[in-house]
Amino acid sequence: MANSNRPTTKIANVYRGTFIHSTQQTALQILEDELLGVDTDGKIAFIERGAELDRLSRTFGFSPTEVTQLAQHEFFMPGLVDTHIHAPQYSYIGTALDMPLLQWLNTYTFPMESHFKDLKFAHSVYSKVVKRTLRNGTTTACYFATIHTDASLLLGQIANDFGQRALVGKVCMDRNDSVKHYKETNQESQEETCRFIAELLNKKYPLVRPVVTPRFALYCTAALLGQLGTIAKDNNLHIQSHIGETVEDIKLVQELFPESESYTDVYLKHNLLTDKTVMAHGCYLSDEELVLFRKTGASLSHCPNSNISLCSGMLDVRNVLKHKVKLGLGTDVAGGYSASMLDAVRRTLDTSKVLTIQNPEYDTLNFEEVFRLATLGGSQALSLDGQTGNFEVGKDFDALRVNVAAPGGPIDLVQCKEPKILLEKFLNLGDDRNIVEVFVAGRKVVPFAEPTTE
Numbered sequence: 001m002a003n004s005n006r007p008t009t010k011i012a013n014v015y016r017g018t019f020i021h022s023t024q025q026t027a028l029q030i031l032e033d034e035l036l037g038v039d040t041d042g043k044i045a046f047i048e049r050g051a052e053l054d055r056l057s058r059t060f061g062f063s064p065t066e067v068t069q070l071a072q073h074e075f076f077m078p079g080l081v082d083t084h085i086h087a088p089q090y091s092y093i094g095t096a097l098d099m100p101l102l103q104w105l106n107t108y109t110f111p112m113e114s115h116f117k118d119l120k121f122a123h124s125v126y127s128k129v130v131k132r133t134l135r136n137g138t139t140t141a142c143y144f145a146t147i148h149t150d151a152s153l154l155l156g157q158i159a160n161d162f163g164q165r166a167l168v169g170k171v172c173m174d175r176n177d178s179v180k181h182y183k184e185t186n187q188e189s190q191e192e193t194c195r196f197i198a199e200l201l202n203k204k205y206p207l208v209r210p211v212v213t214p215r216f217a218l219y220c221t222a223a224l225l226g227q228l229g230t231i232a233k234d235n236n237l238h239i240q241s242h243i244g245e246t247v248e249d250i251k252l253v254q255e256l257f258p259e260s261e262s263y264t265d266v267y268l269k270h271n272l273l274t275d276k277t278v279m280a281h282g283c284y285l286s287d288e289e290l291v292l293f294r295k296t297g298a299s300l301s302h303c304p305n306s307n308i309s310l311c312s313g314m315l316d317v318r319n320v321l322k323h324k325v326k327l328g329l330g331t332d333v334a335g336g337y338s339a340s341m342l343d344a345v346r347r348t349l350d351t352s353k354v355l356t357i358q359n360p361e362y363d364t365l366n367f368e369e370v371f372r373l374a375t376l377g378g379s380q381a382l383s384l385d386g387q388t389g390n391f392e393v394g395k396d397f398d399a400l401r402v403n404v405a406a407p408g409g410p411i412d413l414v415q416c417k418e419p420k421i422l423l424e425k426f427l428n429l430g431d432d433r434n435i436v437e438v439f440v441a442g443r444k445v446v447p448f449a450e451p452t453t454e
């Protein structure tokens, strides 16, 4: 795909070594002794065999001495895509996992989220979550914020400042009577959503976009759902929400929307199911509902840690893939107790194995497939696969430089050197100590550039 006569392409960096990524055709493509060039716009200019160094250096006008060579136990992989994370809930991550969803929301989540009216508090928590996720290799995050517009704008600013690619949603909910100080009227929700979108777009952050965010059907009136569908359509925006997470919320949604045939039908009727929609969970979707997802191009975010931690359910990923529904992985902090997408990979494999224990005929997911879900799959689920997700010429260079044998790290290598084994070990055993550098759109964002006060 590289155009070798591209005189205007200026190369900023060239890397040589092992590159591991997924494509539409193959879950795992391993390229050894490969050369990847990043242009001054942060895009991948070429990815070719190492033996082509001389020709590439002449064509693209760089010196072979400027090439960065990876070490023996290092490889590049695409950045991880977290398709569903609640930034404010980072404040109580790792705690409060002792009750089912609706009780959990009322007891812990809403009282905590109500504090994000305080911008100082919001700044402190949002800086921490952006830094923590970046350090753990999340180059793209799809965030829920809270109902507070200014704090949600602040989250966008912080993601931009640290260089994370982000979709940011001001949460909308006009049907929540459980918490005194954490609700909005229909008019507020609509007006503040419009203000949030206008102000965020006005900032012209290159990697941060607003996402229309009805919390879920249970906490929104039909009027608000319809209005948000219109706002998303008029502005061609992403949409995110929750669907079919627990048996209990499905039952209540059925009671609230008796004219709808299913939970999916509620969103469909309000123009909230588009090819830029990502819905979290979907543990209990019927095959008919999956067909609606497929037809509209809407996607699912699989959040296995949360599904287990809140005893919500288990998504049959194989069935979702069989229906050709776009699928990514999410941490769903703080229903999920880890902000790391490596944990989402492991919990996805665990859940698939539990389904296999229940039914030995089950077609268990393998680590290669889950690697694809965490990278390319996530970018497809967020309709960002034109920009990110794998190492294709023309896409942004969103990448992790992984050193499986990082000194002081969690992995002891005994004898294996094969890249596929190195990847498997990293996915199962690795952590941020193995992620030595993180790049988003060609910019090195980890280690952090500026000293911070956090």
Ligand SMILES: Nc1nc2[nH]cnc2c(=O)[nH]1
Binding pocket: 086, 101, 105, 109, 215, 216, 242, 245, 306, 332, 335
């Ligand atoms: N897991 C989870 N499910 C939800 N459904 C509505 N809000 C939430 C939330 O914050 N977390």
Ligand SMILES: [Zn+2]
Binding pocket: 084, 086, 242, 280, 332, 335
């Ligand atoms: Zn969620």
